[in-house]
Amino acid sequence: MLGRALTFWLAGVEARPIEVEAATRQGATSVTIVGLPDRAVQEARLRVRQGIYSSGFTLRETTVTVNLAPAREKKEGTGFDLAIAFAVLAATRQMPRAAAARVAAIAELGLDGRLKPVPGVLAMAEATARLGLHGIVVAPENAGEAMLAPGVRVIAARTLDHAVGAIVGDQEPAPLPEPAEPHSEPYPDMADVRGQLRARRAVEIAAAGNHNLLMCGPPGSGKSMLARRLPGLLPPPSPAEILEIARVRSAAGLIDDERLPGRPFRSPHHSASVAALVGTARLRPGEVSLAHRGVLFLDELAEFQRPVLEALRLPLEDGEVVIARAAGSARLPARSLVVAAMNPCPCGYHGDPGRPCRCESRRREAYQGRISGPLLDRFDLLVEVPRADAHGAPGEPSAPIAERVARARQLLAERPPPLTAEAEMLLGQAVERSMLSARGRARALRVARSIAALDGEAEVTATHVAEALSFRTELLR
């Protein structure tokens, strides 16, 4: 007899369908899995066999061959257990074949027959809806996450026999949780930042035009304080963006199913590996993807290992990560606003009037040289952040800034403001005096547009261009 069930495997944030076929014949009891399973999938045969017995089903004197199709893709993970069990039960007529084949089944099986949650269920639930299946069967812990996907029936089940009962209609599925609430956790407020007028302005421009920002200043000057306040200046994510953010978090197993995600803020430590930052060979999202649609903060940029910094370049350019391995490749989104902070020198106090710098000029240059030109090219804005003035006036709170940013973003989306002749001339002068490189010209133009939009003006004036010049990254070369 032949039984069929459907499940998915997760390549990055993409759910790829797998058809599970089980063929049975009389013989010694055994389960064999073929179709490029990895070790965790291979072990499924033991979990499935025991889970079947624990749930009151049987496999006596049955030899089962399970095939995972398409057989050419190498599959990873433990989420196939339930679908394998369904296929086996259908093949042995312990559940209706049609019932097993019309749902997607995603859960790991415990030896006691319980369903356990797995990562990536959101993308799988969306794929279920796209394929027009009857519904998706998941562990109760995964139900909230699956419900984020629009237009899909979620069937939560506690055990294997509960799952079978819920599909055929003999039993009520487990109760579903309340739909997730909108994101409500407040971000830290810009009012906490005293002084730092120019740096605050840079942060506002970055938010308005999605400009990657590099801050340079001594320790304790408030660089990370500013960075942490940036997500709160961006407009709340659109429903589509919320799904994108949730999909990555789901794939990383980090989802909070009671509250929709807001703009992420990720701050990987400078000792992070390439895999942690960009994504692993097992196609799990790295920090650049977890920061998708939010802010990726790279503190102590010059302390990151060189290969890590170089690996960041492509994702920053393309807005996505492509992880390729022998068996296939995955694309992960990585469209974040990058904010980096660095000290001006190894000891951190170069140029600080309050404390002498202990670095030789050669060491200082070597330190700044660790940020390669091509990486520096990814930053539109460079701002020096002087040592904080604890007695400075409290700054403008986030709310009015966020309003200006929202208006500017709308303006920029509608129509990028054109340059006045005077602005064009100033830009040309800056290139001529070698204040700007050719790439720098394009960057300064983008920044000037955002400044004009923040000021609510329909044209980019020479003043906007001049201000953009003051943030040029060429100052670090």
Add this chain to the structure above:
Amino acid sequence: MSGQVVVRRGRPGYPGRLLELHDPPAALHCIGRLGLLDWTGPVLGTVGSRTAGEPGLALARRLCRAAAAAGALVVSGLALGIDAAAHDGALDAGEPTVAVLGCGADVAYPPRNRALYRRVTEEGLVVSEYPAGTEPAPWRFPARNRLIAALADVVLVVEARRRSGALITADHALDLGRDVLAVPGWPGFAGSAGVNALLKAGAGLIEDEVDLLGWLGLAAAAGPAPAAPDPQAGRVLDALRRGPAHPDQLATVLAMDAGPVSAAIARLELAGLVVRDESGCWIPLLGRGGGDAEPFLPPW
């Protein structure tokens, strides 16, 4: 390196000025445009501190750019700091420059100036009294300084500590009867001691290119005067003339937003009127423009 030409004393092409030295070099090893050895216009030797900060470098660059554009040949020693800025300024103006080395003319020293060395060999001239391959050594640099003094009509010192190589050059210049000029420094800074001592001893005081061109006997190049800054830039410049300041301080003092302050500073920077120091503060450079100021006339 190939392309090295040796010019021997007593042969055509050997600069006559060097014969004024009591120990003229027996030969000059040259890489680059040999014709620069008999430059007919004025020759400006520029020397100064190797550890000068950005303001000093910016001023040296600006003065040498103006001098070169007006027809002077800039000669310096390709050292770090002021020397490099002087060569840079001349090349910036699209004019050649001469570097006198304290090692073989084929030795790019110091390594951090390698790119500049290459540019000077291509667009200007590198000379040395030492044969090819001679390694740099501390005692060769003071000897090199006498050649800079001898080749120049006028020697300009920008930032120099007491007992520095730049002062050795100035001493040689005085021995040879060349004019010595110095940019004054704020009393108390290490980089001011040497130049201020020269000024006390009677060196010409240089505040900007108008002063310098006067000493060189050149008219200011007929370029456009620095763009008249808009009123806001004018306010910012006035504030900076009272003392160096960070943009945040300027915004507070002038009750302006950070945006317009940054824009004003960038315009002033583009006009060459202000320069940023190491701590991120901006300081003014004297800029009297091309035409609106009386040129300073040397006392003869």
